[in-house]
Amino acid sequence: MKKMIALALGAALLLSGCGGGSSTSDAEEKYGSSTLKLYNWGEYMGENLISNFEDEFGVKVIVEYFDSNEMMYTKLQAGDAYDVIVPSDYMIERLIKENMLQKLDLSLVPNISNLAEGVKNLPYDPDNTYSVPYFWGNVGIVYNHNNVDPAEVERLGYGILQDTAYKGRIYVYDSERDSFMMALKALGYSMNTENESEIEEAYQWLLQMNDTMDPAYVTDEVIDGMINGNKDIAVVYSGDAATILDENEDMSFFLPTEGTNLWSDSMVIPANAENPLLAHEFINYVLTHDASYDNSETVGYPSSNQEVLDEMSAPEGVYAENEAYLPRTDYEKDEVFEDNPVLKQKLAELWIKVKASH
């Protein structure tokens, strides 16, 4: 036993020994400190984003990951300090309301001029005072065009998720926001509604889907599932849809005409950031063509950089002829999520009841 422990310790120390940093005194002089603490979604960065940034500016980046806005929010509330975080729209709205973010000094972010038109000045931060978009997209329907008639999908929109012809053949995204968005849109309401009877109607809509369609509620397993063709219809984020279409040519993508969610994840600097100067430098760096390209190519999500967006979707680009890559903008029925903790709490509870009732 002792030997085992000694061995394990030795191996661990060896491993932790590798991968040291370089000399960083220049950066220290310029920014006050040479470390940047970044808090981002997992698997959400280009393969070389961090290492390139570290090399170019002679700094060290400490990365931590989250897989939901609420997890991130919980840690932030507990006082954990980060320099750059990448929350979603409604969460940014909440953080602004609660004075947890600092205003950006846009003179330090000249590359903000690279931002794509459709993702600028969104309602949660109308003048990009606090946030700079990172990735964005919609939510739509991926379907197998060999088993599902495209005309049928276009005719029914979200309603296809209640069509018992496809019973047992559907994936539904397991989140209260996305499922209620779908139900509310299907019924012709706003996805930010606070109207009790509209919410009740949407709840009944979801209950009916649950009771008659035998859906599988999934999150990221949906990507693998659809690539393997396990089911015929799935509600997914457009960025994930782009990946699915890329790897399985039987799949098509449709954005329902009833409207959908225009979401975005943006970079912000928390009020308690320890190194705001370097944080600005990082945000500016992400907006460069090369960094944005690396991000979008690796993750498959639409870039916030207009040039990269054009390049990727151009005929010779990586996502040419991929109808899921480019987000839909300027469609009147599309909306952006608003922050409403009370509503969110209510929907979360209703959603769990939908899933639990059978």
Place this chain on the structure above:
Amino acid sequence: MKKEKKSLLSKILLGLTATFFYVPILYIILFSFNSSRSLTKFEGFSLRWYEKMFADSTMMAAVAYTVIIAVLATIISTIVGTLTAIGLSKSRKLIRGMVEQVNNLPILNPEIVTGIGLLMFFSALGVKKGFLTLLLAHVMFCIPYVILSVTPKLRSLDPNLADAALDLGATPMQALWKVIVPQIRPGIISGALIAFTMSFDDFVISYFVTGNGVNNISILVYTMSKRVNPSINALSTLVILLITVALLIVNIIPIIKEKKGRKLT
């Protein structure tokens, strides 16, 4: 005849057990060599996920942190847990009952509850989150498993043994190490194994008590929110390999030593 039958039966049982436990493991190893990103559909042999893993310094650091934390948490919790269990077995029933109930809380509570409880606790104390808080939390949830494993062994222990040793002039320390501990060793070992497992595989609690870039393997896996990729399988394969090699060395060294010893005489 009867014995043969019995040993055949037990061999079949062990064979089935090994199959049950190792089919998923073989599956994991297989997919670490997948050329595509899929975790469920094998499309061809490739080493790309190994390249990706070794190039990823966050991942390699996470392996190191996971092992160091697990080893330290196991050592500390095994020692403290064993001593506590022995102490409790000699304590009054009321105290023992209460401690055992409270001791079950970390096992019983959903991890998210323990995690958030500790998050608030550490934040209230103003401790900087990182290696130390992570280690403390792991020790906290590992000790109950050790106590739980050692206690039944203590119950079947003859209480007069230690008394006899003391009567014969042994110091309490001697009575502890020479009489009690050898009797309950299997309990201690299984407690240590469970503690190691719990620490090695913990995500939720670790997530909320760590910070400043100290990640373990589980945190990386669970937060790969966009898509878990096979480099995790590569990592798992590496872990299996490391452990197997360590076990082989531990088991082979005594044999070699024994042989050498024989030659000398």
Place this chain on the structure above:
Amino acid sequence: MKQFRNMAVPYIVWMAAMIVVPMLLIILYAFTNKGNDVATIRFSLENFARFFSDTVFMSVLKRSLYIAIVTTIICILMGYPIAYVIANRSEKSKIFWILLITLPTWINMLVRTYAWMGILQDEGVINGFLGLFGIGPITMIHTTFAVVLGMVYNFIPFMILQIYTALTKMDKSYLEAASDLGANRVQSFLRITLPLSIPGVISGITLVFLPAVSSFFIPKLLGGGQYVLIGNVIETEFLTSGDWNFGSAISLAMAVIIMISMYITKKVDNDPTAKGRGSN
């Protein structure tokens, strides 16, 4: 023997700080409502009322207990023979098998569960194998079977370890005495081995049942999200709704229910062993 008592003191102090204090915070949350300031704190049972009066939550609770009980029973039925066979092997072989069983638990749980997803799929390994004989495909993924299988796979090593620990180093003189007195193998197993291994089984139950009730990754992945268990509800309340008060109340209610049932199990366990053997 009193000299050993003090050895428990450091842990009791530590326990008070690291377990009891955070638990008190959770209790505080459970009995209050959102937006309560320390200055204007007001205790209420609202959260508990909301939980216990809701038929959906009650059916989730029932389903969680049911799945956890089934998992525990299967773990005992499978784990006991395995532990028994291992405990009767040679010293070296014992260690080998125990490590063989423990090793898979050092692979990340999510990764192991993903492997099961691949194995159980309609186009997975098992159905491919059955297909060779013209059977199937049988739908296994997203069923109760898949959830229970995932749980058994994940938790059974703890059951085996506990029973094995109880069986090994058992005082062999009891068995010899029994056979001297003319007991056959079955009798001596039922009268001696089994009762002496009960404490191990009880520990095993604790280690399987308690985490099984509150687990949420396995039902989520292998159950296709439809198998909402109490762990999923608590997780949602904490992380999605941000309603810590309600989440705390549910987990507290669950803790109390389980502690009571564990207490009863312990009582049942204590009675037969307490008589006949001198307790300290």
